Amino acid sequence: MQSQTEPPRQLSLPPQDGGWRGTLFALLGTLMFGAMLVAIAVYTVPNLVSDWQVRGTAQPMADGRVTEGKCSSRLVLNICDATLSVRTKTGVVSRDVNYIFTDIHSGDYSVTVLADPARPELATTDMALDKLWNRSITLLVGGGILLALTVAPVIGLIRRLRARPA
Template identity: 55%
Template sequence: MTGTPETASSYRPDALRLPPRGHGWINTFWVLFGVVALGGILVAGAVYTAPAVISDWQVRAAARPAPEARVSEGKCSAKLVIHICDATLSLRTKAGTVTRRVNYVFSGLHAGDYRVGVMADPARPDLVTTDLGLDRLWNRTITLLVGMGAIAACIIGALLSLIRARRTA
């Protein structure tokens, strides 16, 4: 072997640098901004997506096709493997017309359009839904629980890191 062997005394590790004092409030601001943004997404999921999942679980066994119903303002969009579908459903009943907005969030690979049929439980026509929503009920439930759980974990982790950073300061 050629060359000189390194000894422990000639080895000098690089110095560790800490962020300069006084910039902690900027980090705190961004953490809190992220927490508020993620909290908004969590609330949106609870307000727009969860009620449709819960009501579909309530009518899944008794729902039947509703030929007198119609879908208006229906659209779906895909972000990678997450699909978001919004629709307004209208069902004429003896007591009047029931109108309901539904929001479906589910995962999977799909190319092309979705065809939907309106479904309703004759005993609970106010919970009108679609065959798309019922066919993907387990997928929607798991997607909602995993998504909301991940967002909640991010919020908790961010707040814990903020508390730990304040304790060491």
């Protein structure tokens, strides 16, 4: 008995351009990760820069208080928001701070308010200065990842549009 061999099946591939869904996801990814990058730049970078400026001259402030503060942890990434107030000769100076750093920690953080006596408006905490390098590296790595995730979809979209047959 002769066996009949079937012809090989044709495999069909999806279109290379990804269609309108690919374009939509690329734009949404760019917007989402770009917004996160802008948020880090607006809320975290100014505090980090000012902490680098006062790191050598900051002293504990007797009248320094944390009026509001909370930290949240996701795996090893910690995000802390606080409102610091320092009493000066001219009145009370209040400052909102945001810290992002990596740490394996359970429980609450205890902080002391510090400030440069010459610039009390740049109030910070001892935790922020202790984790200054950690915060800097976390910002560089996280910001780099977010920048790559913001730019990569645009590059992919441009490549797909250029590869389209005319």
